[in-house]
Amino acid sequence: MTALFDGVGLIVTNDPTNSDGDGSALGLIRDAAFVVDGSQLLWIGRASTAQPADDHHDLGGRTVIPGFVDSHTHLVFDGDRAAEFSARMAGTPYAAGGIGVTVRATRQATDATLRHRVGQLLAELASSGVTTIEVKSGYGLTIADEQRSLEIAREFTTEATFLGAHVVPDEYAGRRDAYVDLVIGDMLAACAPHAKWIDVFCDRGAFDVDESRTILQAGLRAGLLPRLHAHQLQHLGAIQLGVELGAASVDHCNHVDDADLEALASSDTVATVLPGADFSTRSDYADARRMVDAGVTVAIATDCNPGTSYTTSMPLCIAVAVREMGLSVEEALWAATAGGARALRRADVGVLRRGLRADFATIDAPSFVHLAYRPGVCLINQTWKDGERLAPRT
Numbered sequence: 001m002t003a004l005f006d007g008v009g010l011i012v013t014n015d016p017t018n019s020d021g022d023g024s025a026l027g028l029i030r031d032a033a034f035v036v037d038g039s040q041l042l043w044i045g046r047a048s049t050a051q052p053a054d055d056h057h058d059l060g061g062r063t064v065i066p067g068f069v070d071s072h073t074h075l076v077f078d079g080d081r082a083a084e085f086s087a088r089m090a091g092t093p094y095a096a097g098g099i100g101v102t103v104r105a106t107r108q109a110t111d112a113t114l115r116h117r118v119g120q121l122l123a124e125l126a127s128s129g130v131t132t133i134e135v136k137s138g139y140g141l142t143i144a145d146e147q148r149s150l151e152i153a154r155e156f157t158t159e160a161t162f163l164g165a166h167v168v169p170d171e172y173a174g175r176r177d178a179y180v181d182l183v184i185g186d187m188l189a190a191c192a193p194h195a196k197w198i199d200v201f202c203d204r205g206a207f208d209v210d211e212s213r214t215i216l217q218a219g220l221r222a223g224l225l226p227r228l229h230a231h232q233l234q235h236l237g238a239i240q241l242g243v244e245l246g247a248a249s250v251d252h253c254n255h256v257d258d259a260d261l262e263a264l265a266s267s268d269t270v271a272t273v274l275p276g277a278d279f280s281t282r283s284d285y286a287d288a289r290r291m292v293d294a295g296v297t298v299a300i301a302t303d304c305n306p307g308t309s310y311t312t313s314m315p316l317c318i319a320v321a322v323r324e325m326g327l328s329v330e331e332a333l334w335a336a337t338a339g340g341a342r343a344l345r346r347a348d349v350g351v352l353r354r355g356l357r358a359d360f361a362t363i364d365a366p367s368f369v370h371l372a373y374r375p376g377v378c379l380i381n382q383t384w385k386d387g388e389r390l391a392p393r394t
């Protein structure tokens, strides 16, 4: 079954070989059309050269972009931390310790509650144009609670990340070595079959560089691929550790020095910035401009979580990255699509090209620039994944 989508005012393909643009990374085509065959793209080009298909959708002059690739979320949790947010806005700084509040609520929740909440957040993400999502555990911190968090995450995505090393839970206070042993021992054994990635919160109040290396190396031995929360609160050396271990991504990166940027630029490790977290913790914004200028590959993700970034809006993250992190709208859109795909080492998403997945979103605007130009307005009209409409649901 093929479907022709025409009436496309402008399409962003992220394929620089497309003719219309100026050779820029976004690979723009104006007055475009495309054909979907099942879950894949069959053809993209000028509307004037389009061939008929079995089915037809007129997009009414809208802009089409690749579906957003959200490479960093913590969706499996219960409870909220609105009081902590209010206190922060009144001047209390963010600290890793708040994670324990969500851990207590999550441990008490039923599987059905957790599953329902993930589904609700995923529906919000789909309405904001997200088609690929990474989901971390990390609010269970017992063998059973980490395992069930990953089992639930895996019901929704292949990109599930074991984050047993989020913080040392209260019951291990004063016995952090014992907790690291648990994470790399029985917890890893229970969780590895349900995850693709392993992550560590390597920062002040969480895990140091040596602990993080031990945990990530154990994950690698268990067949998991490393990624890292790095330098959100402090410059600890986590970025260099991520590069050393071949991490797909180091995330947050609020504190970076020239050596970090050089190491990243000469590696396959992506720097993922999290505008929602910097916004909601009132932190100094990560300097994405400096990263791009240094030749680092940058991704943008929502970091959706109840503590530091309770947003599912990738367009808001793009607007903040443009306004506060110094990216152009073009760079920010690329970072939220193709950049996210690089951060997940995925070659089948983030780009619209023949043979790749038919994952795209339509924007109710003549240009993608409106994603940042109209902050806080949901301009996403439709979201399609694998050739099927995810949002709005009919």
Ligand code: NIG
Binding pocket: 074, 096, 098, 099, 102, 201, 229, 232, 277, 303, 305, 306, 307, 308, 309
């Ligand atoms: O990415 N920094 C560590 N993890 C989350 C926050 C978790 C929390 O505070 O609940 C983050 O911002």
Ligand code: FE
Binding pocket: 072, 073, 074, 229, 303, 305
């Ligand atoms: Fe995070």
